[in-house]
Amino acid sequence: MSDTSHTLRIAQNPGADELLGRSPLAALVGMLLDQQIPMEWAFTGPYTLAERMGADDLDARRIAAYDPEAFVALFMEKPAMHRYPASMAGRVQQLCQYLVEMYDGDVVAVWEGASSGQDALRRLNDLPGFGKQKAQIFLALLGKRLGVRPEGWREAAGHYGDEGAYRSAADITGPESLSKVRDFKQEAKRAAKAAPPKKEAP
Template sequence: MDVRIRLAQRPEADALLGRSTLAALIGMLLDQQIPMEWAFSGPYTIAERLGGDDLDAQEIAAYDPEAFAALLSEKPAVHRYPGSMAKRVQQLCQYLVDHYDGDPAAVWRDAGTGKELLERLNALPGFGKQKSQIFLALLGKQLGVAPEGWREAAGAYGEAGSYRSVADITGPESLDKVRAYKQEAKRAAKAAAKK
């Protein structure tokens, strides 16, 4: 994998996301309760703190949990909740080691359909239905992973020309469109809750 990704809005972090399937998965895992750019910069920060320029699922899974939590907690912290996210990152990496020999791309490499790929993503620790659908849309829209029926399996996130999620961000302009969409969705949800 070597594609141009612009989710972190930092060239060095985006370069890692574009060449490392594990970085992309970890960025998606971290993408909750913090700004998207912070989440997708996280894999680069982790790689730097581990002393390299890439990530390895086996290395992360085998890392001492307390030391790994401390690594993610260093200032600036990788996430708003660095301890719990360190545990989730290690769980994800351990799952990849146990089920895919530590090769994140094996999650989608031989998936025959979008439905099958969605099921595989849903099985990843820390990935619920929405996160899995968004990552499936990212795979299809930006990473060239497009098994039959991927758009349908990704739901609304798979729609062409939409600006709903990280799957649709290719630069600052599309980032602004996704943010506007999310703000409008929050307003609509609040208004509906008041009724």
């Protein structure tokens, strides 16, 4: 992934998708931002951030060292980069500070150094702002769209690694698949609302 540009269609914006395909950090930041806003908005965020920083890519060291208040201002500049711009600016900066501290700012080292799919999942799960579900989705994205496939990656990604699934950003290849993923998410929300409340154990 560090040497080859891949084609992604998550943002549905040519410039943003081009950046996601060639920049591991952009893809990771897009995944981090993908909560409580539409996927296209989240994955356009890295492109918007790079533009506002006057760069054609994102750099973990530069973001980690950025003045926190000025960094929040980049997120809050209209149009805001997220529904919760100040909070997400902090999370992006924390992620980059972790990458600098643990991986010397080399984003691909997070997964290239993994011995297996489970190890890659653990490393992703350890990232600030990433829980198990987000880590599994990004692992599926790495395997399905970016050619990063440590042994056992599908199993480690759970149902997000299933072939032919339309569950997450990892399954988006264009407008049609985006619509299918959105339908799946909406159906999952409806099912969750309709499910009876779990009884507390005595």
